[in-house]
Amino acid sequence: MKLKEMQMDEFLDAYDDLKANEEARIDCASNEIIRTLELISTNGTKLDLSSQITDTDNSALQGNENASAYELKDLHVRLQEELLSAEEMEERLETTNRNISERMDDLVQKMKQFENIDALKSGTELKRQDLEQSRKEFENVLPETEQYCQRLLENLAQKKSSLENSDEYIKLKNVQKKWQYVEQSTALLRETVAQRKAETNYQDFKDEVILKKLT
Incomplete structure (x- = not known):
């Protein structure tokens, strides 16, 4: 220039x-x-x-x-x-x-x-x-961020293990299984009652007989 x-x-x-x-x-x-x-x-x-x-x-x-x-x-x-x-x-x-x-x-x-x-x-x-400055800043922050994420994962795994091994969690799992069994039994019972009710319902037959008498 x-x-x-x-x-x-x-x-x-x-x-x-x-x-x-x-x-x-x-x-x-x-x-x-x-x-x-x-x-x-x-x-x-x-x-x-x-x-x-x-x-x-x-x-x-x-x-x-x-x-x-x-x-x-x-x-x-x-x-x-x-x-x-x-x-x-x-x-x-x-x-x-x-x-x-x-x-x-x-x-x-x-x-x-x-x-x-x-x-x-x-x-x-x-x-x-x-861009070069941003790259350098990212490189400086990246190790610390990776360490922080690793600590979070380790902490989460530790808490999950503690929760699964606790008495309260075991009780809750047993209650959940029993509740699922009750729900399944209730649904089956409802289907059986509905079927029996359909078999003992003579109202349609009565209506048909009355209709024939009128004709």
Whole structure:
């Protein structure tokens, strides 16, 4: 992560220097163009003044007028060259700015991806540490818990043995057996009584005889 931040800082520093150099070149070209325009304007004024001079002085100034026209032509060519150079530098600067913006966007996206990866790694590491801590705590508690469970089982077995060998428990078991025998005998007796009652019940026969007499 620190390496990526250092690379980003170096890239931004280089970008600032490159941008400053290109802007300085454009300013220099602009100043040259302005100077050239001022010079053209000055020479143009001279030509206007020379055209107002009388025919007597015209021949004396002819050399100066010819020199001014030549200088104007030369300045015009230089102006065109400077304008073209300025336009080219401006285009290069715009292209450079676009490329730098694209590179910065790409770096930002990569930085975000690295941040997400770092966050994921950090979260995973925290979970791993929590699990490791829980495992250690469980390992520390486990022997004591096992010993406690073993003591409970031994205590339960001892109490069960004492209960089964006690006089009260033996008496209760005998009473339980006798009660089960009584329940079984009572159920059998009830079945026998119900059967005998069904055999000695003549009510249905009486009802049938009465019905025949009525018909």
